[in-house]
């Protein structure tokens with residue numbers, strides 16, 4: 001039992017976090033290292049919504065979220081009234097709609113909003129695998145870190161770390177890096193240049209306060225931050241980090 005995010009949490013055998021101080025608004029079925037899960041977490045934390053986090057075994061995703069039909073991926077969001085929403089961006093919009101009057105998704109310039117949400121969900125998404133697994137060293141470091149952070153069994157975690165890294169590095173990351181022709185760190189710097197240029201003189205994409213698009217980009221970056229070796233490659237983007245730290249401070253609960 002311990003305090004986290006200002007709330008009393010109890011770790012049950014299944015590693016389910018149960019919040020006690022207030023009623024929960026729903027349950028997030030998640031992987032600790034999944035970038036899409038981090039997007040939803042960023043929103044839930046920003047709105048300070050008490051919720052349950054159900055960590056699932058990465059080798060049993062389909063079974064663990066079978067209540068969501070054929071989706072078979074994380075994150076899955078189950079509202080306290082039983083409504084199930086899948087896919088990170090629709091989950092974020094639905095949570096904002098139900099618990100925040102849709103205020104974080106609202107934007108006068110809807111074309112700009114949709115364009116940048118799409119940008120985050122394609123460009124940032126595609127840049128995440130290469131930065132985590134783009135070199136043999138970072139691939140091994142990431143698979144070991146994933147094994148540590150996820151709910152694998154004792155042996156399967158170790159097998160994943162040592163057998164997974166050549167696959168992630170040699171096949172998956174190589175293919176994605178080839179697509180852009182840029183090295184992973186270079187690609188992230190390029191994206192953060194585009195992102196900070198779009199924000200311009202404002203503090204956030206949303207102006208003085210973060211928008212859902214800010215939270216989505218923040219989520220992708222937080223999923224990298226947990227793997228310190230990979231994050232070092234983007235930490236030296238000064239404008240990007242200024243925005244990242246502003247985001248961190250804007251989150252109600254940390």
Ligand SMILES: N[C@@H](CCC(=O)N[C@@H](CS)C(=O)NCC(=O)O)C(=O)O
Nearest residue numbers: 034035036072073074075087088089
């Ligand atoms: N577009 C989805 C992608 C979800 C996704 O690919 N999640 C990964 C984990 S990070 C997953 O569950 N993969 C298992 C699979 O594809 O079978 C989202 O934004 O939520």
